[in-house]
Amino acid sequence: MTGEDTGEGDRLYLPPSPSSARGEGINSMKILRYILNFFLSLNTTLWFLGLLLILFFAGAFIMPGNRAFQQLHSIPLFDWIRKQPVKDIWWLLGIIGVLAVIAVNTIFCSVDSIIRKRKVTHWLLLIAPQIIHTGFIFMLLAHLLSAFGAYQKTAEVRAGTVLKISEGTFLIVDDIDINVDYYGYITAWTVDVTYTKDNQVLQTNSIMPNKPSVFQGFNINVKNIRPDPDKAALLQMNREPGAFWALTGGILFIIGIVILIVLKRKIDK
Amino acid sequence: MTLLALSFGSYLFALWKRPLLVLGLILQAAYIVSRGAELGRLPLVGPHDTIAFLAASIAAFSIPFGFAVKNRNSFLSSVAVVTAAFTAFSMLSKAHNSPLPPILKTFWFECHVVLAFMSYALFGVAAVLGSMYLKERDPVHEGLQYRAVLIGYCLFTLSMIFGGIWAYLAWGTYWVWTPKELWTSILWVYYSFQLHARLRPWWSGKPMAYLSIVGFAIVLFTYLGVSLLMKSSHSF
Incomplete structure (x- = not known):
């Protein structure tokens, strides 16, 4: 992916091979040059973004009608993909492949841009697209980490329920409190939980809307709650290894765009 | 009323x-x-x-x-x-x-929605400028169109970040595989394409104007079509 500063066309980094040279060395140089040209090209960015759009369009129409996708949240993406027939997920495999090419393209173009234009006056204008690109790469990294290591488990609980988290470690539901208004709408709720290890209390928490309980890298949320006939909640235990990288990537992305907008405005003036 | x-x-x-x-x-x-x-x-x-x-x-x-x-x-x-x-x-x-519902009573949700609609509005303004370019061929319209798309893209990305933070706090994950998320990705990739295509001379002028108009059509489908026709966390 190329930014504001790489619109001048393709660049070759490797010098042309001497005409007298022969053999495999020349061929591998040619191949290397071809690969470099491919990844340094803005055309690669545009073609692959276009291809990505087509695959997303296909997925947007295939996914809603396919029941298999309803289980996509319960296991890591790559584990889920391995169990699905290719005819259902070809578009998703395509998206992953295309994103891999775009990621390499982004890194190559950013490095190329910094090397070529390191002496420009507006260094912030040079660096802004690269900050955006770094943010984008971090976001892809986040999805990759989550696709490998995300975890999700649900359990229906009531006051007094004990859930085993790991050997010797337990989650105890102390209390479930639900506020219901005059019309029957749930307006607030609290689920009090205690974590114990070998009968020792490690931590107590109150889970509320948008306020999960965090324990040993896991997020424990309430997915659903009901006041009748008895107070019960559907607890969901999540681990998202990509969350930190997604947030970092998002922040970098925004910083880059804001710098770009401000500088463009200044230059236009 | x-x-x-x-x-x-x-x-x-x-x-x-x-x-x-x-x-x-x-x-x-x-x-x-x-x-x-x-x-x-x-x-x-x-x-x-x-x-x-x-x-x-x-x-x-x-x-x-x-x-x-x-x-x-x-x-x-x-x-x-x-x-x-x-x-x-x-x-x-x-x-x-x-x-x-209690899950929607949060700063993150409010920012997510406000920013999303502000970005949609800017994409709409870009589409209007695009249609004016097709009629009048004034290069000023193309420059303004780019500005509207760039600021809209910034707000849209920010809206996605706030949405991700909210989803993480509410459901423990920043990404949910529903049609709405897929269409949101389509929109984001589409405008990424437009912002990059602008750097190639072939795409400047009429193609850029058409891109802005088609982009707003995708915005409307992402907002209304997906929310009304497909089941997702964003359904009406």
Whole structure:
């Protein structure tokens, strides 16, 4: 992916091979040059973004009608993909492949841009697209980490329920409190939980809307709650290894765009 | 509802008297504020309130752009038609008056929705500028179109980040595989494509104008089509 500063066309980094040279060395140089040209090209960015759009369009129409996708949240993406027939997920495999090419393209173009234009006056204008690109790469990294290591488990609980988290470690539901208004709408709720290890209390928490309980890298949320006939909640235990990288990537992305907008405005003036 | 009807009338009459666009915006803003006061929350749930907000945002963003275009009358007339159409659609949609589920009562949700509709409005302004470029071939329109798309893209990305933070706090994951998320990705990749395509001379001029117009069509489908037709965390 190329930014504001790489619109001048393709660049070759490797010098042309001497005409007298022969053999495999020349061929591998040619191949290397071809690969470099491919990844340094803005055309690669545009073609692959276009291809990505087509695959997303296909997925947007295939996914809603396919029941298999309803289980996509319960296991890591790559584990889920391995169990699905290719005819259902070809578009998703395509998206992953295309994103891999775009990621390499982004890194190559950013490095190329910094090397070529390191002496420009507006260094912030040079660096802004690269900050955006770094943010984008971090976001892809986040999805990759989550696709490998995300975890999700649900359990229906009531006051007094004990859930085993790991050997010797337990989650105890102390209390479930639900506020219901005059019309029957749930307006607030609290689920009090205690974590114990070998009968020792490690931590107590109150889970509320948008306020999960965090324990040993896991997020424990309430997915659903009901006041009748008895107070019960559907607890969901999540681990998202990509969350930190997604947030970092998002922040970098925004910083880059804001710098770009401000500088463009200044230059236009 | 009277305020909304009056703002609809003002937008329509702005086709002849442009300053009425500002009056329409003021009336619509007053309606949104009164809805918020009545409900005791940000009135941005369901098509009635969100489309009214979208119309007001398009009118609000068109004012600064209106100062930069050469043919201001033509630009503001096009904006008046778009805002009147959205306001009419809002009036025909049922208002969502029930209290918010506790999960929606958060700063992250409010920012997510407000920023999303502001970005949609800027993509709408870019589409209007694109259609004007096709008629008048004025390069100023192309530059303004780029600016609207770039700022809209920034707000849209920010909205996605806030949405991700909210989803992480509410459901423990920043990404949920639903049709809405897929269409949001389509929109984000589409405008990424447009911002990159601009760097190639072949895409400048008419193709860029068409990209802006098609982009807004995708915005409308992502917002209305997906929310009304497909089951997702964003369904109406």
